[in-house]
Amino acid sequence: MFMCSCHEDECNLKFALQELRNPGGPDTTIVALASLLPPVVIAVAVISIFYCYRIHRKIKLDKKWESNQKCIKHPNMECSIMLDDDRSDISSTCANNLNHNTELLPIELDTLVGKGRFAEVYKAKLKQNTSDQFETVAVKIFPYEEYASWKMEKEIFSDINLKHENVLQFLTAEERKTDIGKQYWLITAFHSKGNLQEYLTRHIISWEDLLLLGGSLARGVAHLHSDHTPCGRPKTPIVHRDLKSSNILVxxxxxxxxxxxxLSLWLDPSLSVDDLANSGQVGTARYMAPEVLESRINLENMESFKQTDVYSMALVLWEITSRCNAVGEVKDYEPPFGTKVREHPCVESMKDNVLRDRGRPEISNSWLNHQGIQLVCETITECWDHDPEARLTAQCVAERFNELENLDRISERSCSEEKNTRRLYRKHKQVKYALQILCLK
Incomplete structure (x- = not known):
């Protein structure tokens, strides 16, 4: 560095810089190499790391897919999530893998099996990666306009604490672009027997079937309402808010x-009264509890929302009971309130029946001749009480069905023991009679 100091005016006009020669200085080539080498090394390192990451990710995804296929092929290896209940189960681990897989699953839609207000449900084929075999799944397709419904249901299903044998098993959710626009898919297990309403329409059930259907329904609702999982892990309670026979699969x-x-709602303690008030009057009018029809739910008590589910569950239990051959003469299937209301009644029409007339579906006297049906009817009556606080909890209903199942087993065992005793007694008499004949001879 050269420094020039002068004291005259405009002395810098005469300033001249002489060339500085430093024979002992560094070579320009070495300086250039030293400057460029670190960025080149860093660039090579970044490219190598990115390449290794891509290779590792591909191997990981392949392993996930192979794991899924193993679970599909080997249903006995700790499998609890059902892909096709005619064939096999798939483990919850497999479901988590599918749920977190960013790639779209190879699915081929088959037939339309149901249609609701927000979406259509298709039977579909999930192609396996290593063969030409397929597994049957259900695909619920929401149009672009129903994104909010899809998002809500996806979030509910994605809660790992929701997993239960009496809750539909969830595989994954996808956004798909099609020829008709953007669609939102929910992919779940497929159950060939269809929904409960369809099943009851086609079949008359036995007392044992009633215990299976009613008990499992109560256990499913109790799990939703519970603040802990069966293994004791804390969980946020959920209310369904649209319980009806067509929203229950067999x-x-x-x-x-x-x-x-x-339409479900998390009963998060952090929700304010205003948040709950904004949830609105939702559900299907035929199955709405009196307080929902009247818009007078106690928003300060979250148990009030659970009690509306219990009322709806009582109507479904009535539907199941009405098709049981243990009640005597079984009539054709009718939904709750039958022909007293239209096929799709409005809220005002249900207000007249449920609020003004205090009407409930009819329980025939012949139903009470069967001891078990009588206990079920008592439970139903307590569950659809006009006063929400007087209703049973879903857990209590589940326990009652468990008691009925145990009593039924004890009764079957005692009947079996009695038959064996009679059989032994007859054999004893036959032997005694034979001995008497021998003695006479």
């Missing part, structure tokens, strides 16, 4: 599983 073992959570 599995191959004749147990129920709940579905269609588009």
């Amino acid at each position: 599995k191959n073992d004749l147990t129920c599983c709940l579905c269609d959570f588009g």
